[in-house]
Amino acid sequence: MSDIQSILSTAKRTLEIESKAIGNLIGQLDEQFALAVQYILESKGRVVVSGVGKSAIVASKIVATLNSTGTPAIFMHAADAIHGDLGTIQENDIVICLSKSGNTPEIKALLPLIKIGKNKLIGITGNLDSVLAKQADFVLNTYVEKEACPNNLAPTTSTSAQMAMGDALAICLLELRGFTSSDFAKYHPGGALGKKLYLRVADIVVNNQKPQVDVNSNVKEVIVEISEKMLGVTAVIENGKVVGVVTDGDIRRMLSKYDNINGLTAKDIMTSSPKSVDVDTLAVTALELLQEKGISQLLAFDNGAYAGVVHIHNLINEGIL
Structure with a gap:
């Protein structure tokens, strides 16, 4: 069996080397980076990202990140x-080429073809003396x-x-596009992430029953309402x-406090000033309030009118928690 400490030592060394390298990128950033960002921002085309080997895999990830944050991109x-795939690059597109050495044969063969199309080229390379660095319009140093x-x-x-x-x-x-969480939700409508960004209390309470009793309802009526509506709570209404x-x-x-509950009404046992949210509140915000207050339910209101109940189980079922 391998030595546990030896394994952990190797893992830590790997992370230390990589974290140091990423930290060094800060000092390697220059005006070229800012100019490349500005050019992409002002471009009417897409960002075409290319590479070979492991750089191609990274290129695919960069494309996914750009697309999900408001910048149209293609790998x-x-x-x-x-x-045969050079037709991927269209007029006004910006091409980003990734290559550690900057002298990969496929990249070297691709560069003059990009120049013929008069597309702007951004090189991401660790070799500033490479063919890629010398032919790129903007060079991002990843040495x-x-x-x-x-x-x-x-x-x-x-x-x-x-x-x-x-x-x-x-x-x-x-940030320059002013891309908001609402914009992000448009690109991530599925799964828990999407729901955190667009699901609102109104989307939940509409599927729940709406428990309520009169302020003078007796205890039995209160218990029956809570039991039938299955949300562990009922609103108490007066006028x-x-x-x-x-x-x-x-x-x-109540059962611990009173030996005789005959004659007790909802008003006698209710909690005044209940915690509540507006129906337009994001479900994830409602969850944060439930967790902060250590409670399981919130009353929901629509323009001041009682609209129903949102229960923590609703949020669990939606995959938000």
Whole structure:
């Protein structure tokens, strides 16, 4: 069996090497980066990102990040480009080429074809003396001292640096576009992430029953309402307005406090000033309030009118929690 400490030591060394390399990128940023961002921002075309080998995989990830943050992008494998896929690049498109050495044969073959099309070229490379760096309109320096691989061969640190540079590009563009969480939701409508960005309390309460009792309802009526509506709570209404709530917990406290519950009404056992949210509130915000207050339900209101109940189980079922 391998020595646990030896494994952890190797893992820590790898992360230290890569984190140092990414930290060094800060000092390698210059005006070229800012100019590249501005050009992409003002462009009427897409961003075509290309590379070979591990750089191609990183290029695909950068494309995904750009697309999800408001910058139209498409991936083009450099090898495929010189064998028929060059038509991927359209007028006004900006091309980003990734290559650690900047002298990869496929990249070298692709560069003059990009120039013929008069598309602007952004080079992401760790070699400023390379063909890519010399032919690019903008050069983003991703130089790393060494790979995390002990043989200094397997692309590890270099691809981490490329990935980080791509993220820096995407986030700069995101902020300059004023890209909001609402915009983000349009690109991520599915899954828990999407629901956190667009699901509102109104979308939940409409599917729940709407428990309510009169302020003078007796205890039995209160218990029956809570039980039938299955939300562990009921609103207490007086003159058409909510004046309190009775929860399962209130019922338990009542039974502990009173030996005789005959004659008790909702008003006697309710909690005044119940915690509530507006129906337009994001569901994730409602969840934060539930967690902050240590409660399971919130009353929902629509323009001041009682609209129903949102329960923490609703949020669990939606995958938000």
